[in-house]
Amino acid sequence: MQKRIALKVNGRPVQIEIDIRESLLDVLRDRLQFTGVKQGCSVGECGACTVLIDGVPVNSCIYLAAWADGKSVTTVEGIAQDGRLSPVQEAFVEEGAIQCGFCTPGLVLSTTALVESGKRFTHDEVRRELSGHLCRCTGYQKIIDAAERALREAEAASE
Amino acid sequence: MFDICELHEPGTLEEAKAILAENPGLKVIAGGTDVLIRLQHGSLAGAGLLSLKNLHALEEIVMLGDGTISVGAMAPFTTIFQSGLIRRHVPVLCEAAVSMGGPQVRNVATIGGNICNGAVSADSASTLFALDALLKLETSTDERIIPMGDFYAGPGKVNLRPGELLTAVLIPREGYEGMGGHYIKYAMRKAMDIATLGVAVVCKVREDRFVDLRIGLGVAAPVPIRCFEAEAYAKGKEVTPEVVQEIARLAVKPAKARTSWRASKDYREHLIEVLAQRAVAEAVKRGGGCCAD
Numbered sequence: 001m002q003k004r005i006a007l008k009v010n011g012r013p014v015q016i017e018i019d020i021r022e023s024l025l026d027v028l029r030d031r032l033q034f035t036g037v038k039q040g041c042s043v044g045e046c047g048a049c050t051v052l053i054d055g056v057p058v059n060s061c062i063y064l065a066a067w068a069d070g071k072s073v074t075t076v077e078g079i080a081q082d083g084r085l086s087p088v089q090e091a092f093v094e095e096g097a098i099q100c101g102f103c104t105p106g107l108v109l110s111t112t113a114l115v116e117s118g119k120r121f122t123h124d125e126v127r128r129e130l131s132g133h134l135c136r137c138t139g140y141q142k143i144i145d146a147a148e149r150a151l152r153e154a155e156a157a158s159e
Numbered sequence: 160m161f162d163i164c165e166l167h168e169p170g171t172l173e174e175a176k177a178i179l180a181e182n183p184g185l186k187v188i189a190g191g192t193d194v195l196i197r198l199q200h201g202s203l204a205g206a207g208l209l210s211l212k213n214l215h216a217l218e219e220i221v222m223l224g225d226g227t228i229s230v231g232a233m234a235p236f237t238t239i240f241q242s243g244l245i246r247r248h249v250p251v252l253c254e255a256a257v258s259m260g261g262p263q264v265r266n267v268a269t270i271g272g273n274i275c276n277g278a279v280s281a282d283s284a285s286t287l288f289a290l291d292a293l294l295k296l297e298t299s300t301d302e303r304i305i306p307m308g309d310f311y312a313g314p315g316k317v318n319l320r321p322g323e324l325l326t327a328v329l330i331p332r333e334g335y336e337g338m339g340g341h342y343i344k345y346a347m348r349k350a351m352d353i354a355t356l357g358v359a360v361v362c363k364v365r366e367d368r369f370v371d372l373r374i375g376l377g378v379a380a381p382v383p384i385r386c387f388e389a390e391a392y393a394k395g396k397e398v399t400p401e402v403v404q405e406i407a408r409l410a411v412k413p414a415k416a417r418t419s420w421r422a423s424k425d426y427r428e429h430l431i432e433v434l435a436q437r438a439v440a441e442a443v444k445r446g447g448g449c450c451a452d
Contacts, residue, residue, distance in 0.1 A: 001164070001165060001166065003166070019160065020163065020165070020166040021160040021161045021162065021163055022160055022161075023160075023161065023195070026160065042199055043196045043199055043200075044192055044195075044196060044260075044263070044264055045261075045351055047261065047263060050263055056237075056266050057262060057263045057266060058263055058266055058267055059192075059263045059264065059267075062191055062192055062195040062196060062199075062267075063191065063195075063267065064161070064166070064191065064195070064210070066166055066168065066210075067191075067210070067212050110262065110263070128257070128262070128350070129262050130262075131261050131262065131349065131350030131351065132260070132261025132262045132263045132264060132350065132351060133261075134351075
């Protein structure tokens, strides 16, 4: 069964005929070539496939592509602007919060959602809000440091 | 790809009920964080889906005229956790909501889906049970409101009649007003884990005596349970460490814990006693009393 959906991906309108059996992950990676969306566990545990749907972090592997109709989807490809890394991406680089990089797109997106919420987060809340991502390389300290740096800098910039 | 043969996406509740009345074999999908995983594992192969995703009216959390708090079945866990109304009146439900899954899962997983899956480990179930919550079930022609306890029929089994949809969870005023509460989820990890045991306690303490106490347990039996004997024992008793200890001891009695790869029966029973004691002590504090050690 096919369905025609219209959505925005990284700000650009996309119209595409999808199979209702496809996940949003399938469509983003295999049809639209946004390979920054990683396929990890396929059951919503690892967070590698995280994208923002209308600004909210969601595991795209357990989200029907059909549901994305009318939505605005952000993948890691849409985070840098005009070839410049976003402040969140810069923070990950500065803190050395990347090793193999497989979990990074998802973590950058979840952190971006935190920054864009404009809210303040305690250390424990940052850990909680990033707890839906698994990193199998380094442990989480540098990742948490990067997120806190990005939040701190965003707050300083808004004052 | 998910092994599904059709997908219905009604835009209104009326439409959804009509479609389900005509096709009672459809599998209802809400947030999809359980259903799509079961499809991924092949256990629902070939299913036709009725998606409630577009029923935004069912995401509302409101207080009704009589003080009942109505949580729409399609309210995601994040919405519940962030709801000012829930935080003000039923903070223990915030605690339970934020213990479920991880952020990305909470952003889409709904309270209705959590209940209708019938999982004994459902983080919302034991808490709602302790709050004396009611479930509103609707078909195209009928509606009924039943207590949580009548809904669970066995592991993964619930009393949903053909054509019936859960539309709201109702927490009556007497269920939450003036009650202190605490939910303890015991699991191997602090996030993205399924409870080894869940203990929800709400209580009202006045002049150092238990006026009311309710305990809900998850993963202690094939379905979420209440500890009625412990609750009856507590009523009118002075809040002392000995009484709290006895409540916790009695809380183990209705349990039918079993040994699984997650934990042994003995360990689970031990957890019930220890965690019930801690949860009661904390709920007492929040409910206006103190429990001197």
